[in-house]
Amino acid sequence: MTDTQLPTLDGAEFAAADQVFGERLETAQRYVEHLATTGIERGLIGPREVPRLWTRHVLNCAVVEEFISEGASVVDVGSGAGLPGLCLAIARPDLSLTLVEPLERRVIWLNEVIEDLGLENVTVLRARAEQVVGEVEADYVTARAVSALVGLLDITMPILRGTGELLALKGRSAAEEITKARKKLNKYGAREVDILTAGADLLEEPTTVVQVKL
Numbered sequence: 001m002t003d004t005q006l007p008t009l010d011g012a013e014f015a016a017a018d019q020v021f022g023e024r025l026e027t028a029q030r031y032v033e034h035l036a037t038t039g040i041e042r043g044l045i046g047p048r049e050v051p052r053l054w055t056r057h058v059l060n061c062a063v064v065e066e067f068i069s070e071g072a073s074v075v076d077v078g079s080g081a082g083l084p085g086l087c088l089a090i091a092r093p094d095l096s097l098t099l100v101e102p103l104e105r106r107v108i109w110l111n112e113v114i115e116d117l118g119l120e121n122v123t124v125l126r127a128r129a130e131q132v133v134g135e136v137e138a139d140y141v142t143a144r145a146v147s148a149l150v151g152l153l154d155i156t157m158p159i160l161r162g163t164g165e166l167l168a169l170k171g172r173s174a175a176e177e178i179t180k181a182r183k184k185l186n187k188y189g190a191r192e193v194d195i196l197t198a199g200a201d202l203l204e205e206p207t208t209v210v211q212v213k214l
């Protein structure tokens with residue numbers, strides 16, 4: 001892939017990326033290059049996503065960092081190409097990230113990218129989330145496009161520490177998914193459930209997040 005095909009970062013997008021990634025902006029740019037080249041070649045992301053890698057994927061995921069407290073441990077369930085897990089690891093070096101992803105070729109790609117970017121605050125576990133219960137515990141669990149909330153609760157809530165939080169990146173269906181998951185939320189002892197907006201002051205289309213607090 002030539003440079004001209006790489007997604008550009010200018011104007012409002014640059015300002016948002018600069019604010020979110022700060023001194024790690026160059027690392028984020030290298031991650032986007034990986035997504036746009038080997039990520040496409042190896043089927044981690046669709047070729048049509050290239051022009052919107054920054055807005056729809058990397059920035060949309062990274063802004064969720066605003067809901068995560070300093071020095072926290074975070075498990076990203078079903079990371080795929082590192083969304084949102086790798087974005088959070090780049091934006092927030094203080095966090096300790098574990099990416100849980102069952103598909104081998106995705107895990108291989110993630111490890112290659114992590115090594116190339118020199119990220120020291122992230123590890124990858126090749127597993128389904130339900131297999132890591134008891135092995136991994138976190139202050140926060142994140143997930144995007146893995147399952148509807150009702151199913152997601154079963155594979156994420158058992159990973160959370162006593163007062164942990166699930167941050168599920170969702171679209172317009174958020175309220176409906178909460179309604180459908182009401183019984184499950186009670187079963188898992190959810191103390192508070194909210195629909196939050198991340199990146200409201202940075203992005204044209206901010207990210208909708210369902211926050212479930214234990």
Ligand SMILES: C[S@@+](CC[C@H](N)C(=O)[O-])C[C@H]1O[C@@H](n2cnc3c(N)ncnc32)[C@H](O)[C@@H]1O
Nearest residue numbers: 077078079080083101102103128129144145146
């Ligand atoms: C549609 S992709 C989304 C990937 C990424 N989160 C994103 O937003 O682009 C769903 C991912 O979840 C993973 N997955 C599916 N079931 C899972 C489970 N039980 N535990 C962990 N990961 C799972 C799949 O392998 C896949 O990589």
